[in-house]
Amino acid sequence: MSETVLTRQQASEAVTGHGWRFVLGSLCTAVAVSSLAQAAEVAALAVAAAGPGAENRLLLDLRGDRVLLTVQVPGAMRVTGGETALAVRVSAALTEAGYATDAVGGPKRVVQLLEIAVDALDIAAVRPFWLAVLGYDEVGDDPGAAVVDPYGQGPAVWFQQMDSPRTQRNRIHLDISVPHDEADRRVAAAVAAGGRVVYDQEAPAFRVLADPEGNEVCVTTWLGRD
Incomplete structure (x- = not known):
């Protein structure tokens, strides 16, 4: 993964069009699901898309109605080109499978x-x-x-x-x-x-x-x- 540290502006711009938001040194999004089985499927797709070496960079929170995804550099309040590329890959894989990454989600908050x-x-x-x-x-x-x-x-x-x-x-x-x-x-x-x-x-x-x-x-x- 690229280790070029991005400015906050660069990190935000790199993922905004892919359903993510840059929040507190991390990239965050959510995927709506209708069951834990779907949540597990989303998690599996995200892990596969993230690829080797992402174990400490991709965090997943699975619930019956949504999956929260966070990408970050372990122990650091920064984002590199590697993290933004990982987020984009995950979004592409989930979109191809019929899911949508969404960090806004209407009147109720999604990520923070x-x-x-x-x-x-x-x-x-x-x-x-x-x-x-x-x-x-x-x-x-x-x-x-x-x-x-x-x-x-x-x-x-x-x-x-x-x-x-x-x-x-x-x-x-x-x-x-x-x-x-x-x-x-x-x-x-x-x-x-x-x-x-x-x-x-x-x-x-x-x-x-x-x-x-x-x-x-x-x-x-x-x-x-x-």
């Missing part, structure tokens, strides 16, 4: 990736606690890096360096990374549901929203980050 951010004064002190209590793994040797679920079931947890204690708001918040063309709709829905936009000066890269009691969440995209 979730992270939990923990504000910390001493990241090295708090990070081992989260590794232990969640049963998570380290990624790389950086003592400040995110910790991840080895089975991919739970969201990554990352640590935001603080200079002083923050007492006027929650110190743990969610980062919801969505497709770049889904963000405005998601933010509007959250505001309509009683939320408010707290900070949007760096939109569309990220916007901070709060619920009626001030608990915060960031809605993020790849746009504006290159």
Whole structure:
């Protein structure tokens, strides 16, 4: 596989016309099915199309109504030409078999990736606690890096360096990374549901929203980050 690292713009453009979206350093899509048997068929087709060496790059989540597919470089928040080529091959194989890769899916969301951010004064002190209590793994040797679920079931947890204690708001918040063309709709829905936009000066890269009691969440995209 090619190891040329793509910009976020290049990664998004390479897969958009094939039913995928670039989200948080990964390529994501979904395939609608009507049974677990169909889900297994979709998985088999995707694995065959991905080819040798894709075991750690192609992730599959099989359900009775859909299959979620994620392509990523293990332990890295980046995409290379190899990953985009893999995604395109998978889409072509599934389309030939009568299935459709779809990362948008109408009024309801299809793909997104979730992270939990923990504000910390001493990241090295708090990070081992989260590794232990969640049963998570380290990624790389950086003592400040995110910790991840080895089975991919739970969201990554990352640590935001603080200079002083923050007492006027929650110190743990969610980062919801969505497709770049889904963000405005998601933010509007959250505001309509009683939320408010707290900070949007760096939109569309990220916007901070709060619920009626001030608990915060960031809605993020790849746009504006290159």
